Amino acid sequence: MKNGEVYAPEYLGKQDVLVIDNKIAQIGAVSDKILEVDLEIEVINAEGCIIMPGIIDPHVHLIGGGGEGGFATRTPEIQLSDIVRSGITTVVGCLGTDGTTRHMTSLLAKARGLEEEGISTYIYTGNYHVPTPTITSSVKDDLIIVDKVIGAGEIALSDSRSAQPSVHEIAKLVAEARVGGLLSGKAGVTHFHIGPGKQRLQFLHQIMEEYEIPAAKIYCTHITRSPELMNDAIALAKKGAFVDMTAASDTGEWFGYYIENGGDLQQLTFSSDGNGSLPVFDEHGKLMGIGVASTYTLYEQFVATVLERGFTLEEVIPVVTSNTATALHLTKKGRLTQGNDADILLLEKDSLAIKHVFAKGKQMVKNGEVIIKGTFE
Secondary structure (H helix, E strand, C coil): CECEEEECCCEEEEECEEEECCEEEEECCCCHHHHHCCCCCCCCECCCEEEEECEEEEEECCCCCECCCCHHHECCCCCHHHHHCCCEEEEEECCCCCCCCCCHHHHHHHHHHHHHHCCEEEEEECCCCCCCCCCCCCHHHHHHHCCCEEEEEEEEECCCCCCCCCHHHHHHHHHHHHHHHHHHCCCCEEEEEECCCCCCCHHHHHHHHHCCCCHHHEEEECCCCCHHHHHHHHHHHHCCCEEEEECCCCHHHHHHHHHHCCCCHHHEEEECCECCECCEECCCCCEEECCECCCHHHHHHHHHHHHCCCCCHHHHHHHHCHHHHHHCCCCCCCCCCCCCECCEEEEECCCCCEEEEEECCEEEEECCEECCCCCCC
16 A cells, blocks of 8 residues: 555554555555565555554444344344445444343354454453353353453443342452453453443442452443533543443534543543444333444544544544554554554545455455445345
């Protein structure tokens, strides 16, 4: 890739990027003598383009979610093209409210299928409830034994749909995920769904104060429900936990609020909640309506935060790439550096429109069109 402006995510200026097989081999001036080598070589003119890492989406309902309005409101499985057209090259799958008709083994199979189709995939073990469903007998064993499992989640707190667990039950689950991560060399995080309830993040603050739980093993999402919840999340992030904004029409506004109120940008990520349900409840907990989240919203809000809200690429790119890789211990993801996986986006400089998407060195989107689709698309 010649003459693109590289954000790695830090700005490196105009550079060439050499990809060999599925890895980044070099960033910097690449000699034209490489064209003389007796190998199949493709040269992409990246003039006028931004080159950045592929987006990592840490919260996707790969096999669907929902069901809060009955069986007809169960959302569908995601398709490969929905993911790659959004500039996403790595996803983390999860279950939601339903851990009965949605199964961990089905989520694992879907993740493996998407990996075979070209992207990188991981999953959390569990769902909203505590005790939470697993593939083996425990959260710890899942992390140690199952390759794709990198943490527990999404565990619901401050929500009428949660199992209303005690602080001690939550602490035990987080500790189990932590030990599983230690023994398997994985993140071992617990990913929390935070609802609109009045307790907000009280349990998570309490766990860090009363138990021997490293703050970085706590990762909570849906923090943009109210200013009070956002303030609570800012305080939690200052203690070393990771916090996540679910992409929506007001993400850029919340991003600004987070910064203005002293939020630690290194502890913040964005996610899509892709193919999860978007239920609307009244003040009595009655379901009033339901929709389906899209992974494309994550890309749209990344762009809007830069172009409409005026934040810089160096401020926003880490929130969808390197920060997420750090939170989830994905050491070969989220950064453009020699030896890392060749997950790369090329965006038009002025509009940030997606031009090319590469996942592990394989081109998935070319000139804005998806060229690799799922098996049944």
